[in-house]
Amino acid sequence: MTQKTTNQRAWFLVLPVLALVAFSSIIPMITVVNYSFQDSFGGNEFFWVGLEWYRELLQSERLWDALGRQLLFSSIILLIEIPLGILIALSMPKKGWMASLCLVLMALPLLIPYNVVGTIWQVFARADIGLLGRAISDLGLSYNYAQNAFDAWVTVIVMDVWHWTSLVALLSYAGLRSIPNAYYQAAEIDQASRWAVFRYIELPKMRGVLIIAVLLRFMDSFMIYTEPFVLTGGGPGNATTFLSIDLVKMALGQFDLGPAAAFSLMYFLVILLISYVFYTVMISADNDGAAR
Amino acid sequence: MSEQSQPNKRRNAGPRIRLPAVIICAYLLFILVPIYWLAIMSLKSNAEILGAFTLWPDSITFDNYRTILTDPAWYMGYINSFIYVSLNTVISLTVALPAAYAFSRYRFMGDSHLFFWLLTNRMAPPAVFALPFFQLYSSVELFDTHIAVALAHCLFNVPLAVWILEGFMRGVPREIDETAFIDGYGFGRFFTRIFIPMIAPGIGVAAFFCFMFSWVELLLSRTLTSVDAKPITAIMTRTVSASGLDWGVLAAAGVLTIIPGAIVIYFVRSYIAKGLALGRV
Numbered sequence: 001m002t003q004k005t006t007n008q009r010a011w012f013l014v015l016p017v018l019a020l021v022a023f024s025s026i027i028p029m030i031t032v033v034n035y036s037f038q039d040s041f042g043g044n045e046f047f048w049v050g051l052e053w054y055r056e057l058l059q060s061e062r063l064w065d066a067l068g069r070q071l072l073f074s075s076i077i078l079l080i081e082i083p084l085g086i087l088i089a090l091s092m093p094k095k096g097w098m099a100s101l102c103l104v105l106m107a108l109p110l111l112i113p114y115n116v117v118g119t120i121w122q123v124f125a126r127a128d129i130g131l132l133g134r135a136i137s138d139l140g141l142s143y144n145y146a147q148n149a150f151d152a153w154v155t156v157i158v159m160d161v162w163h164w165t166s167l168v169a170l171l172s173y174a175g176l177r178s179i180p181n182a183y184y185q186a187a188e189i190d191q192a193s194r195w196a197v198f199r200y201i202e203l204p205k206m207r208g209v210l211i212i213a214v215l216l217r218f219m220d221s222f223m224i225y226t227e228p229f230v231l232t233g234g235g236p237g238n239a240t241t242f243l244s245i246d247l248v249k250m251a252l253g254q255f256d257l258g259p260a261a262a263f264s265l266m267y268f269l270v271i272l273l274i275s276y277v278f279y280t281v282m283i284s285a286d287n288d289g290a291a292r
Numbered sequence: 293m294s295e296q297s298q299p300n301k302r303r304n305a306g307p308r309i310r311l312p313a314v315i316i317c318a319y320l321l322f323i324l325v326p327i328y329w330l331a332i333m334s335l336k337s338n339a340e341i342l343g344a345f346t347l348w349p350d351s352i353t354f355d356n357y358r359t360i361l362t363d364p365a366w367y368m369g370y371i372n373s374f375i376y377v378s379l380n381t382v383i384s385l386t387v388a389l390p391a392a393y394a395f396s397r398y399r400f401m402g403d404s405h406l407f408f409w410l411l412t413n414r415m416a417p418p419a420v421f422a423l424p425f426f427q428l429y430s431s432v433e434l435f436d437t438h439i440a441v442a443l444a445h446c447l448f449n450v451p452l453a454v455w456i457l458e459g460f461m462r463g464v465p466r467e468i469d470e471t472a473f474i475d476g477y478g479f480g481r482f483f484t485r486i487f488i489p490m491i492a493p494g495i496g497v498a499a500f501f502c503f504m505f506s507w508v509e510l511l512l513s514r515t516l517t518s519v520d521a522k523p524i525t526a527i528m529t530r531t532v533s534a535s536g537l538d539w540g541v542l543a544a545a546g547v548l549t550i551i552p553g554a555i556v557i558y559f560v561r562s563y564i565a566k567g568l569a570l571g572r573v
Contacts, residue, residue: 004397004398004399005397005398005399006398006399006400007397007398007399007400008400008401009400010394010397010398010400010403011394011400011401013390013391013393013394014390014391014394014395014400014406016386016387016390016391017387017388017391017410017450017454018406020383020387020443020446020450021410021413021446021447021450021451023443024421024425024443024444024446024447025413025416025421025447027424027428028421028424028425028428029424031424031427031428032420032423032424087315088315088316088319090312091311091312091313091315091316091319092312092316093316100561102316102320103561104554104557104558104561105320105323105324106319106320106323107557107561108323108327108550108553108554108557109323110504110553111504111507111508111550111553111554111556111557112508112549112550112553113507113508113509113510113524113525113549114508114509114510114525115510115525115528115529116525116528116546116549116550119330119528119542119543119546120326120327120329120330120546121326123329123330123333123539123542123543124325124326124329124330128342129333129341129342129345129539130329131325131326131329131347132326134345162322162323162326165319166323219415222417223417223418223419225417225418225419225510225511226510226511230529243417243419244417244418244419244511247417247419247420248419248422248511251419251422251423252422252423252426252515257423260423261423264419264420264423267417267419267420268416268417268420271412271415271416271417272412272415275411275412275415276408279408279411
């Protein structure tokens with residue numbers, strides 16, 4: 001890394017970003033903090049209630065259930081998408097038009113608006129008009145994601161795998177491409193097995209991009225909203241009501257400003273905590289990489 | 293390369309179908325079949341969608357597309373989306389470029405904290421900001437304007453742009469800056485004439501991701517608009533919930549939202565790999 005010089009005037013270069021992000025982040029955040037300590041009547045009279053909303057929320061089953069569903073969902077997503085993404089990256093053609101074609105086709109789901117992803121799976125999985133729904137029904141299995149909680153979960157997970165596995169695959173692929181050929185030649189001379197090549201060459205070299213892949217997939221699955229909202233609307237019942245869906249219901253549906261604000265702050269703090277851990281790990285990984 | 297490192301001992305036994313090719317084909321099939329189903333549905337009439345179950349339309353009809361392209365309530369959605377996505381990309385890049393330069397070149401008070409704080413905004417759930425944004429933009433009378441959505445999307449796109457650009461700028465040797473300053477270039481002229489052309493690929497990658505994340509976002513853009521700036525994605529959800537489910541038109545609208553992304557991805561495909569290799573997405 002090149003040596004950086006200390007220059008306090010660099011602050012002027014950062015100022016526009018600071019002003020812009022402060023406008024769209026700090027001011028709304030202060031509003032949220034303000035609401036979380038108050039009760040509102042008719043949207044314009046406010047009363048100080050102290051920590052009551054926090055106490056209420058921490059005791060409400062609704063929040064804990066949503067958090068439990070959210071953690072389960074994010075864990076399943078990571079357990080499926082990370083290994084699958086690595087497998088696909090290892091299987092991709094190395095160069096030529098085949099590789100470009102794979103890249104373009106695989107990147108396609110990433111650029112589809114979230115609600116269109118929901119719509120695609122809605123029309124694909126519906127039992128009456130969907131290819132998948134019809135195919136499963138014809139096999140003699142009962143399947144209806146709108147009524148059966150298990151079917152809804154499977155559909156939401158398959159949809160997310162469809163939507164985001166490509167990101168993990170593309171990141172891993174980029175990591176694999178940066179491994180110099182000499183490593184593989186050395187492995188060949190040593191007659192290393194395919195597994196050994198993966199375990200001792202490819203996996204360590206992919207470490208950096210994999211940390212980012214895990215980070216991104218964790219964050220984005222932890223705040224998933226649109227796709228399940230369009231597909232299942234959080235149902236059947238509350239089966240697929242994840243944290244963001246619950247929060248939006250509370251904030252914009254019921255207009256419960258106080259509880260929604262307290263919910264927002266706790267939700268944000270959880271994310272902040274986890275992202276700080278990830279960030280620290282990433283930075284130390286970066287430095288390890290530079291030292292090697 | 294894996295073929296070179298691994299002698300073909302096992303493969304000689306069976307027929308020569310290679311496992312990696314099978315995996316890739318299966319995965320591509322998995323990706324393309326739902327899209328195929330949407331595309332096919334957009335070419336069917338509603339009667340055929342609901343009545344007959346066909347893998348290929350009996351009679352191809354473009355009525356669904358004609359509905360969208362002639363009804364302002366539909367096509368204005370695309371125009372609105374394009375306006376705020378472009379605005380957002382321009383704003384994000386304009387403010388991110390100098391900031392990324394500062395982060396890549398200088399050490400200054402609180403720089404690493406500032407960088408982390410920027411990144412937390414990329415990680416904040418949009419749902420948290422939906423309500424306060426609604427009130428903030430209503431109170432400054434920007435509700436239902438394109439600039440409101442563009443500014444709101446800056447929340448996650450500016451940090452992302454700074455992050456990507458910083459990675460690219462770090463790759464440019466400092467000697468170039470120093471030489472230019474010795475040659476008498478002022479900062480502004482150096483930055484616009486020399487530095488920006490040098491990191492053009494990085495700007496391309498950053499623009500691509502800003503475009504992408506603004507284009508696919510629904511929650512904030514729906515919350516901040518009602519009529520004049522309503523994006524196509526919000527119009528689609530309204531149709532799902534309200535007016536008797538016109539599946540054919542809905543599918544056609546979906547197909548039309550996929551096309552811009554597909555075009556963009558085709559043009560930047562070689563840069564994406566480079567951007568991803570930096571691990572900055």
